[in-house]
Structures are given as C-alpha cells and as structure tokens.
Amino acid sequence: MGILSVVGTPIGNLGDMTYRAVETLEKADFICAEDTRVTAKLLNYFDIKTPLVSYHEHNAKQVGESILNRIMAGENAAIVTDAGMPCISDPGELLVKLCAENGVKVEVVPGPSAVVSALAISGLDTARFQFEGFLSTTKKQRLNHLASVKNCTNTLIFYEAPHKLIYTLKDMLEYFGDRRISLCRELTKIHEEVFRTTLAQAVEYYEANKPKGEFVLVIEGAKEDELCPAENIEEALEQVKALVEKGMRGADACREIAKATGFSKGELYGRLFK
Structure with a gap:
C-alpha cells in the first residue's frame, strides 16, 4: 500500500518552497492538484516531471475513489492546493478523510500558511485564535456566520476576495462593532501589505480605494465588557x-x-x- 503526502506550497514567493516539498513531489507517482494549470507552473519552475491528477471540489467524490484505489494498489500520491497548505478550507480534507477511513497512511510536509502568516504579523493577540475561512456569498448564511462568532473572545481570521471586501467589512462593523482589524494582502509577494486599522476606518478607506489582491482579515475578539449577558x-x-x-x-x-x-x-x- 502506498501513502498520501499533504504538501504545502508557496503562497506567493517561490523561494518559500522547502527542499522536502520538492523531494516529495519528485518521488510521488502522481500529484493531486486543485488547478493543474497553476501547479504545472510550480512543477516547471522546479523541473518536477511527476504527472498531475485534477482533484477539486466539483469532482472530489468521483476522483477521490480512483485516487484511493491507486494508493491502495501501491502508488504514492501527493496532494497540493493552488497555494499554501492543502486541506484547509480546501477539498483536500475529503481525500485525507477518505484515506484515514481506509487505513491509508497520510503524512504532512509542512509549508506556508496564509492564516498563520497573517496572524503572526497582525499585531493582534495570537495566543488564541479561530480560523473562519470564507463567508458565504448568500446574505442570510453570511450574517448567521457573523452572529455566531460575535461573542467569541478569540482573534478571528477570515479569507476574503477583493470584490466582496467592502460588503464584508460593513457587515462585520454592524455585527462586531468598531474593533481593530489587520487586513493582510499579497502575503510574501512584492506588494505585500498589512493595513492595521479599525473596521470603521477600513470601510471608509476601501470605499475610496478599490481593493486589490486576496485578503486575510485578522480581527480582534470580543472583549469581556462587550459581551451581552442577559439578566433574565x-x-x-x-x-x-x-x-x-x-x-x-x-x-x-x-x-x-x-x-x-x-x-x-x-x-x-x-x-x-x-
């Protein structure tokens, strides 16, 4: 029986690729990739010839069984995402679960993570945090999500796309109040930027300045005196x-x-x- 290697890849700067990650991808029999075009560029840069298998949220169930069968027949597979650590807000988690349920060994080759990287440079509390991923594009689900973490005292981390940023910031301001926020974008790239401000100021800024690049939003948690206990x-x-x-x-x-x-x-x- 083969193994599945979960391999972290750079989130922007190819210099962040580890020796072990390159070696693992070279030795694998095949690589499962979210977008084979994106991963092909990475493989070409490091002159890795391992064949690719398309594996994403729309084909995960069908292709996952095929991948599992190949691993159980003795092949070694690696899984990558477009950037960062696979399986975090990523369909790779389904493949790991499938392998775990069938007794297949899964190993991790750590790599860059936008979540931890943004938290580390946010200037906010890093002792306890919650990663909340992307908010839903459906308004009701998005508001339900924000309401569910309103009273959380941990630092909150979200992903957001530039075209939805201003709407998300306005919703957060309404639900959370004017908390501190660090907006991290283009991490590890040439135009890396960390904008440390408040939700109200962020709304004002991005109403006047069009957001560019993918964002990681790091927001301070609720303070104890902000919680809303009920006497009756x-x-x-x-x-x-x-x-x-x-x-x-x-x-x-x-x-x-x-x-x-x-x-x-x-x-x-x-x-x-x-």
Missing part, C-alpha cells in the same frame, strides 16, 4: 429579536443567544413565536 429570559428574548431583525432565522438566533446567555433554546423559541 426577557432580555435574552430581546437579543434574539435583534438578530432576527438583521435577517437571521429564528431557530438560529435562539441557538446563538442560548449559547451566549445560558437560557434554554426551546424556551426562547417558544416565546419568540408565542
């Missing part, structure tokens, strides 16, 4: 209603406020629809 069930119900007015489903709002206040989700739900 009536106060908790008012918090539920406030979330519903912002577009959250009643059941989701009851769950989040129950989690934050300790009151029963069922009781809140019953009072909401009384």
